[in-house]
Amino acid sequence: xxxxxxxxxxxxxxxxCIEFCPKGCLGFTDKxxxxxxxxxxxxxxxxxxxxxxxxxxxxxxxxEVMK
Numbered sequence: 001x002x003x004x005x006x007x008x009x010x011x012x013x014x015x016x017c018i019e020f021c022p023k024g025c026l027g028f029t030d031k032x033x034x035x036x037x038x039x040x041x042x043x044x045x046x047x048x049x050x051x052x053x054x055x056x057x058x059x060x061x062x063x064e065v066m067k
Contacts, residue, residue, distance in 0.1 A: 002050030005064040011039035017054035
């Protein structure tokens with residue numbers, strides 16, 4: 001299974017990674033970061049195939065995917 005790293009404090013909750021994930025593996029958390037945004041988190045890690053589309057779509061380079 002791939003490893004996903006999300007820099008929660010840099011996430012601005014734009015949702016691009018969630019929208020473009022072909023497997024629907026990402027979602028917003030219920031907590032807020034220091035900037036007042038709800039960061040993204042893995043919600044279905046078992047479905048992730050490591051395609052890294054989420055990382056490519058993130059304008060703030062918040063996500064890193066390692067296979």
